[in-house]
Amino acid sequence: MHLCAMTVDVEDFDTLALRGYLGRSIKPRRAVIRGTHLLLERFAQFSAKATFFFLAEVAEAYPALVRSVVQGGHEIGVHGYSHRKFFNMRPSAAFHEVYKAKRLIEDIIGSEVKGHRAPAFSIGPDTAWAFEVLGRAGFSYDSSVMPFRGRRYGWPGFPERIQRIEIKNGLSLIEAPMPLMHFGGVQLPAGGGGYLRHFPYWYTTRALKRVPSGQPIIAYLHPYDVDTVSTYGDLHKHLRWSGIAQRLYLRLQYRNRHTMMPKLNRLMSDFKFTNLSHVIDQVVQNNMVGA
Numbered sequence: 001m002h003l004c005a006m007t008v009d010v011e012d013f014d015t016l017a018l019r020g021y022l023g024r025s026i027k028p029r030r031a032v033i034r035g036t037h038l039l040l041e042r043f044a045q046f047s048a049k050a051t052f053f054f055l056a057e058v059a060e061a062y063p064a065l066v067r068s069v070v071q072g073g074h075e076i077g078v079h080g081y082s083h084r085k086f087f088n089m090r091p092s093a094a095f096h097e098v099y100k101a102k103r104l105i106e107d108i109i110g111s112e113v114k115g116h117r118a119p120a121f122s123i124g125p126d127t128a129w130a131f132e133v134l135g136r137a138g139f140s141y142d143s144s145v146m147p148f149r150g151r152r153y154g155w156p157g158f159p160e161r162i163q164r165i166e167i168k169n170g171l172s173l174i175e176a177p178m179p180l181m182h183f184g185g186v187q188l189p190a191g192g193g194g195y196l197r198h199f200p201y202w203y204t205t206r207a208l209k210r211v212p213s214g215q216p217i218i219a220y221l222h223p224y225d226v227d228t229v230s231t232y233g234d235l236h237k238h239l240r241w242s243g244i245a246q247r248l249y250l251r252l253q254y255r256n257r258h259t260m261m262p263k264l265n266r267l268m269s270d271f272k273f274t275n276l277s278h279v280i281d282q283v284v285q286n287n288m289v290g291a
């Protein structure tokens with residue numbers, strides 16, 4: 001039986017896409033509140049617990065949302081301040097980004113934040129310095145490595161089990177990499193997100209059941225994955241991108257959102273989810289941590 005962690009990266013897709021297009025910061029849309037509450041209600045129905053990695057810009061705009069998540073009995077983590085990817089930053093800027101985010105969120109909830117997830121899983125071989133940055137910022141664990149060769153991200157060859165990473169000056173950090181499904185010689189991410197949204201439910205359940213025993217399942221979602229009110233048309237009228245590849249990418253972010261709640265119901269029935277800190281504690285207690 002696998003240990004199963006549910007994780008949510010709390011951000012709004014339309015806000016990030018518009019900001020990339022406009023080249024300036026804009027306040028996160030209130031859609032992120034709607035999507036997060038939909039997830040909270042669903043998790044409560046199944047008595048499931050989760051870790052919500054908040055983009056600090058969302059927490060800053062909507063501190064009451066962070067407190068609602070805490071009241072639901074869930075863990076709060078950090079998903080960066082402004083969604084800058086590690087491979088677009090130098091270590092000093094990355095430290096500033098994650099440290100500022102951690103302090104802001106800790107001030108809102110009045111307790112320490114342990115966990116971090118990088119925007120776009122952007123910790124890989126070229127950004128391995130990120131572990132030291134996170135350790136110095138005071139995080140005790142990270143869950144940002146996708147241990148396969150992806151098109152936009154990934155760290156091929158990174159161990160697939162929870163690892164203790166030794167950092168200089170006696171510091172260490174736990175890395176909980178995202179699970180993979182091995183099928184023949186192929187490796188595919190098994191944790192959810194777009195894979196849960198685009199593919200039929202059986203793909204995710206088979207993928208998760210194939211995660212080697214002893215390795216936890218870490219599922220991930222975003223509030224916008226379940227937001228069926230926002231539409232591609234609304235976004236497109238604000239950003240007049242004409243490139244076919246860009247339009248296709250945007251359209252894919254809206255595809256199959258209406259299928260998510262039924263899939264989530266099945267996922268919650270088939271697996272018993274808790275937060276990621278709890279899963280890591282269990283793995284540490286069982287001496288199953290790699291080094």
Ligand SMILES: [Zn+2]
Nearest residue numbers: 009011119120
């Ligand atoms: Zn993100």
